[in-house]
Amino acid sequence: MFLIHCPYCGELRDEQEYRCAGEAFIQRPGLDCTDEQWGDYVFNRTNPKGKVIEQWAHSAGCRKLFVVERNNVTNEIYAVRTFESYKEQA
Amino acid sequence: MKYSWLEVFKAGFSGQKQWPAAWPEVSPKAAYDVVIVGGGGHGLATAYYLARDFPGTRVAVLEKGWIGGGNTGRNTTIVRSNYLWDEATNLYEHSMKLWEGLSKDLNFNVMFSQRGVYNLGHTLQDMRDIERRVNANMLNGVDAEVVSVAELKERIPILETGKQVRYPVMGASCQPRAGVARHDAVAWGFARAAAKHGVDIIQNCEVQALDIEAGRMKGLQTSRGYFKAERVGCVTAGHSSILAAMAGIRLPVTSHPLQAFVSEPMKPVLHTVVMSNAVHGYVSQSDKGDLVIGAGLDPYSGYSQRGSPHVIDHCASAMIELFPIFSRVRLNRQWGGIVDVCPDACPIISPIPQVKGLYFNCGWGTGGFKATPGSGHVFAHTIGQDQPHPLAAPFHINRFVTGALIDEHGAAAVAH
Numbered sequence: 001m002f003l004i005h006c007p008y009c010g011e012l013r014d015e016q017e018y019r020c021a022g023e024a025f026i027q028r029p030g031l032d033c034t035d036e037q038w039g040d041y042v043f044n045r046t047n048p049k050g051k052v053i054e055q056w057a058h059s060a061g062c063r064k065l066f067v068v069e070r071n072n073v074t075n076e077i078y079a080v081r082t083f084e085s086y087k088e089q090a
Numbered sequence: 091m092k093y094s095w096l097e098v099f100k101a102g103f104s105g106q107k108q109w110p111a112a113w114p115e116v117s118p119k120a121a122y123d124v125v126i127v128g129g130g131g132h133g134l135a136t137a138y139y140l141a142r143d144f145p146g147t148r149v150a151v152l153e154k155g156w157i158g159g160g161n162t163g164r165n166t167t168i169v170r171s172n173y174l175w176d177e178a179t180n181l182y183e184h185s186m187k188l189w190e191g192l193s194k195d196l197n198f199n200v201m202f203s204q205r206g207v208y209n210l211g212h213t214l215q216d217m218r219d220i221e222r223r224v225n226a227n228m229l230n231g232v233d234a235e236v237v238s239v240a241e242l243k244e245r246i247p248i249l250e251t252g253k254q255v256r257y258p259v260m261g262a263s264c265q266p267r268a269g270v271a272r273h274d275a276v277a278w279g280f281a282r283a284a285a286k287h288g289v290d291i292i293q294n295c296e297v298q299a300l301d302i303e304a305g306r307m308k309g310l311q312t313s314r315g316y317f318k319a320e321r322v323g324c325v326t327a328g329h330s331s332i333l334a335a336m337a338g339i340r341l342p343v344t345s346h347p348l349q350a351f352v353s354e355p356m357k358p359v360l361h362t363v364v365m366s367n368a369v370h371g372y373v374s375q376s377d378k379g380d381l382v383i384g385a386g387l388d389p390y391s392g393y394s395q396r397g398s399p400h401v402i403d404h405c406a407s408a409m410i411e412l413f414p415i416f417s418r419v420r421l422n423r424q425w426g427g428i429v430d431v432c433p434d435a436c437p438i439i440s441p442i443p444q445v446k447g448l449y450f451n452c453g454w455g456t457g458g459f460k461a462t463p464g465s466g467h468v469f470a471h472t473i474g475q476d477q478p479h480p481l482a483a484p485f486h487i488n489r490f491v492t493g494a495l496i497d498e499h500g501a502a503a504v505a506h
Binding site for chain 1: 329331332335340341342343344345389390391392393394398399400430433490491492493
């Protein structure tokens, strides 16, 4: 069990308030893509062991989506960031 | 040595102390025809059927830790074949038929006990789904029946069938031929039988890299040296994506911790297996007497082999509502296994199109144990003949390109 700091609510809350929505920053291919590219986009995942960059929703709170950088072996949370902060970085 | 009552009798004269090792410690060879990565039940079964059905094939099983130390030793040992879709039912029923003769086939008592499995329904929709699935099962030649509440009360007296609970039981499906098996014995039995057919079982051997040249398998770099092998079968459950990454490919699976827990041993109280999809939990009593209880998946990816406490909290609440008699039972141990879940909750048993000679058997998610012999059998034939076994063909990895998924998500007897 771990706690997540919601960047919108500004509070450290129990993981059960949140819903994990899988790996973040998956790029949707263009409409002219092949079946292989589409299948890769819809189904294939990197599924790494260790550091993962995921999107989480504060579903029992503000219901907004944001990014959690987490270690999926120890459940240590490295960073919680909004999507906007990545855009600013880029 | 063939195990028999006569051998037990003879060994009695020396105090049962003269038993040889069940399989020998081998020194690894430099090259094999087929290397199976992963010494769990599925991997050992694959090796056994490969060596048995394709004589002359040099087979090795590489295991990172010790055999049966992963999910084979972490599951709730339930065996059933009451799936909804034809493809899945055929595969699991194939496995069920192998289970029925397995102890004899392996000359090792896997303690397969066909004590029946009940899948409870708590809503009208549950009951409609149960009737549909029971009908589908019967059409596929799988034994199944719908059981009323009155009948349930008769058969499982300790089950709470009253209406005063939050989710009253409205009925159930039952597969009488389903049951449980002794998970460690399955690993040991397959290991012993495989070794007898000349398979080298190499433990404490972690694969570090796959040697692939021009799209063909050449060998594996491991913590115990390099092995030449032109065919490699990966059966590594929750860690399949890690191995796939060594081949430069991604799989349609996500790894999650799946938790289970056992109670202190008790006198016999539950003679069958009870599962509930709606309140989520399943329970049986082992021959040792402890209640073996399975919970749901952690709702996010993970490799922690531990899991979140709120998941078992939820499961324990469900169990106490179903069996009020268990409310003061003390729990002994809790653990998690890392399962690789496919988007359609069905396994991948397939050659990998990008790499000639590389095969994956993964994606079994929360329900791989029941398929152990069947999975090994069809995967062995897929590798041995370099083309999918007819029962494995629908589980080709290409279904995630063509879209021909086998949607057992929620269609099987318990949520995946």
